[in-house]
Amino acid sequence: MTVISTNKDVDNLTFTIVAEFDAGPEAVWQVWENPRLLERWRGPPTWPATFEKLEFAPGGDARYYMSGPDGEKARGWWKIVSMDAPRRFAFDDGFAGDDGKPLDPDDTTRCEVTLAEDGNVTRMTSVTTFRSAEQLEQMVEMGMEEGTIGAMGQIDAVLADVRVGS
Amino acid sequence: MVTYELSDTDVDRIFQALADATRRDIVSRTLTDELSVTALAGRYDMSFAAVQKHVAVLERATLVVKRRRGREQMVQANPEAVRRAARLLDAYEKIWHDRAERIGDLLSDTTKGTEQ
Numbered sequence: 001m002t003v004i005s006t007n008k009d010v011d012n013l014t015f016t017i018v019a020e021f022d023a024g025p026e027a028v029w030q031v032w033e034n035p036r037l038l039e040r041w042r043g044p045p046t047w048p049a050t051f052e053k054l055e056f057a058p059g060g061d062a063r064y065y066m067s068g069p070d071g072e073k074a075r076g077w078w079k080i081v082s083m084d085a086p087r088r089f090a091f092d093d094g095f096a097g098d099d100g101k102p103l104d105p106d107d108t109t110r111c112e113v114t115l116a117e118d119g120n121v122t123r124m125t126s127v128t129t130f131r132s133a134e135q136l137e138q139m140v141e142m143g144m145e146e147g148t149i150g151a152m153g154q155i156d157a158v159l160a161d162v163r164v165g166s
Numbered sequence: 167m168v169t170y171e172l173s174d175t176d177v178d179r180i181f182q183a184l185a186d187a188t189r190r191d192i193v194s195r196t197l198t199d200e201l202s203v204t205a206l207a208g209r210y211d212m213s214f215a216a217v218q219k220h221v222a223v224l225e226r227a228t229l230v231v232k233r234r235r236g237r238e239q240m241v242q243a244n245p246e247a248v249r250r251a252a253r254l255l256d257a258y259e260k261i262w263h264d265r266a267e268r269i270g271d272l273l274s275d276t277t278k279g280t281e282q
Contacts, residue, residue, distance in 0.1 A: 001270025006259050013181065015258050019266040023273040031269050041268035044261075124269075126262065133181035136258060 004123070013130040020123050025115040028122045029086035032056070032113065047074070052100070058083045062091075063100045077102050081110075088114045095138070109135060180247060183227035188212075189220050193229055196243040203239045 004018040021028055031037045035051035043049035043066045053063040062078035075096035083089040092108035110129045115122050130136040183189055192206060207217040221241055224230040228247045233240050 001266055001273075003263060003266055006262070008256075008259060013185075015262070017259070017262045017266065019269075021270055021273050027273055028269070031272055037272060040272050041265055044264060124266075128258075128262075136181075 013133065013136065015128045015130075016125065018123060018125045020118075020121045022121055025086045025117050025122045028115055028124055032089070033085075054078075056080065056083075063096070065100075073098075075100055079108075086115060088112070107131065107135065179227040180229060183223050183229050186220070186223075188217075189224055189229075192217075192220060192224060192241070193243045193248060196230055196241050197245060197248070200240050200242040202235070203241060206241065 001022070002020045004020055005016075006018075007014075007016040009015070031041060033054075033056045035054040038054070039049050039051055042064075046069050047066045049064050049066050051062060051064045053061060055061050058080055060080040062080075063075075064077070065073045065075045067073055075098065076093060077096045077100070078091045078093050080089060080091045090110060090112040092110055094105065094108040095103045097103050109131070112127045112129075114125045116125070117123075184193070188210060191210075195201060195206070195209075203214070203218055203221055206221070207214040210217055218239075221230065221232065221239075224241075225232055228244055230241050230243050233242075
């Protein structure tokens with residue numbers, strides 16, 4: 001795996017990452033489509049994600065939660081807004097209450113994923129658009145645990161493998 | 167959980183303030199030199215009042231500080247606030263780097279599994 005580039009756009013509140021994987025697009029598509037595979041990478045080791053529902057189809061809904069080290073659960077939901085398997089899809093991601101229902105259906109981030117085959121590798125581009133800086137901060141809080149205590153071993157691996165920049 | 171020194175509203179103000187080309191230009195010019203509102207107004211094709219308004223938005227977002235010098239209002243950028251805005255996006259970048267790393271590991275596991 002190689003991270004080709006990342007781009008942070010403060011004006012438009014978007015974040016873009018381009019990464020290449022030594023696998024075909026169908027295999028990379030699987031890590032999104034199959035909830036048991038998705039759970040293995042979506043959350044950091046200290047905040048693993050569990051997908052209770054994942055309708056991976058246009059208009060489909062997903063319900064998930066992230067389990068914290070003290071047993072707390074942070075719940076969220078997805079709505080798949082478009083899909084062209086196994087090349088591209090887009091979904092809205094929002095926060096949910098304890099009942100799993102969206103807290104505010106309009107308070108979402110949009111994530112657009114594109115897979116492109118290039119010889120033996122698949123290039124994955126993910127563009128996340130935030131509606132506000134407040135939302136970005138909440139997302140960061142939910143995913144930051146790893147940077148502090150989580151997987152120090154993984155960080156070493158990241159440093160060894162990842163070539164940052166283009 | 168990570169706690170930030172700034173409230174959600176503060177962070178929102180910073181991003182909104184930076185989401186304008188003139189305001190970003192004011193911040194970058196005043197990072198090195200303290201400039202008067204009059205001097206700034208001379209650099210843009212807009213009225214003194216319009217520039218003053220932009221400076222007020224930046225001031226509310228704590229991105230610049232304003233002080234009086236005689237009859238002039240002097241403007242200087244606050245580098246700490248500028249760094250905080252960048253830090254949030256840096257943190258999000260780290261989250262996705264880690265995710266991409268885990269997907270890579272997962273895909274090599276899956277490939278090994280099929281070969282067996």
